[in-house]
Amino acid sequence: MLETIKGKTLVISGATRGIGKAILYRFAENGANIAFTYNKNEEEAQKIITDVEAKFNIKAKAYPLNVLEPETYKDLFLKIDEDFSRVDFFISNAIIYGKSVVGGFAPFMRLKPKGLNNIYTATVLAFVVGAQEAAKRMQKVGGGSIISLSSTGNLVYMPNYAGHGNSKNAVETMVKYAAMELGEFNIRVNAVSGGPIDTDALKAFPDYEQIKAAVQEQSPLNRMGDPKDIAGACLFLCDNNSSAWLTGQTIVIDGGTSFK
Numbered sequence: 001m002l003e004t005i006k007g008k009t010l011v012i013s014g015a016t017r018g019i020g021k022a023i024l025y026r027f028a029e030n031g032a033n034i035a036f037t038y039n040k041n042e043e044e045a046q047k048i049i050t051d052v053e054a055k056f057n058i059k060a061k062a063y064p065l066n067v068l069e070p071e072t073y074k075d076l077f078l079k080i081d082e083d084f085s086r087v088d089f090f091i092s093n094a095i096i097y098g099k100s101v102v103g104g105f106a107p108f109m110r111l112k113p114k115g116l117n118n119i120y121t122a123t124v125l126a127f128v129v130g131a132q133e134a135a136k137r138m139q140k141v142g143g144g145s146i147i148s149l150s151s152t153g154n155l156v157y158m159p160n161y162a163g164h165g166n167s168k169n170a171v172e173t174m175v176k177y178a179a180m181e182l183g184e185f186n187i188r189v190n191a192v193s194g195g196p197i198d199t200d201a202l203k204a205f206p207d208y209e210q211i212k213a214a215v216q217e218q219s220p221l222n223r224m225g226d227p228k229d230i231a232g233a234c235l236f237l238c239d240n241n242s243s244a245w246l247t248g249q250t251i252v253i254d255g256g257t258s259f260k
Contacts, residue, residue, distance in 0.1 A: 020094070152258045225255055
């Protein structure tokens with residue numbers, strides 16, 4: 001258990017499955033209290049709360065959040081204030097897919113403003129508002145760590161991924177600006193960029209099987225990424241014994257695939 005994590009509070013969006021759930025469990029097993037959001041699956045959120053509180057003797061609470069309405073983060077953090085005494089870590093993880101990305105997940109000539117705007121809102125604007133609210137709380141406890149999840153879709157070409165890749169590029173730039181302006185408060189801001197990770201979100205892509213085969217072939221490690229791989233990087237970025245002088249950076253976790 002990391003002493004730099006124990007007893008502190010993580011706020012993370014979209015943590016009922018996939019990468020977000022893996023991050024939640026990694027922090028909980030290291031003694032962090034967890035405030036996390038879900039979109040629709042309240043039943044799964046309650047199961048997670050019951051499980052982590054029993055296993056790790058920490059406090060966990062879940063809150064509904066639609067990342068297409070980023071201004072609602074302000075009210076969300078007021079609720080978190082009522083339930084937790086501090087905020088130390090914020091991870092912007094929640095993503096959108098399905099109908100919300102129609103016109104955004106498409107070849108270049110079929111891209112539409114609405115789909116592109118939805119992806120940008122969920123990726124960049126949600127990060128901005130969430131990080132702003134988190135930073136206000138972190139200043140009261142002497143600092144903290146903020147992370148945006150990203151992906152290597154802004155480094156390597158992926159079919160139909162222009163809308164997502166462009167927004168990931170934008171959020172990584174926003175991370176750098178936030179890091180420069182929040183450093184005086186001992187708040188570090190970084191991004192974790194994952195290659196294709198084997199999650200339900202990726203499985204929703206129509207070309208999932210082709211992506212999986214290509215990743216396994218490209219990676220020197222001969223496998224897809226696992227949500228736990230991303231969770232480990234996030235824990236590292238919040239551990240002041242390991243990353244106290246690391247800010248404004250994007251950590252790429254891609255199994256070596258972006259080099260080949």
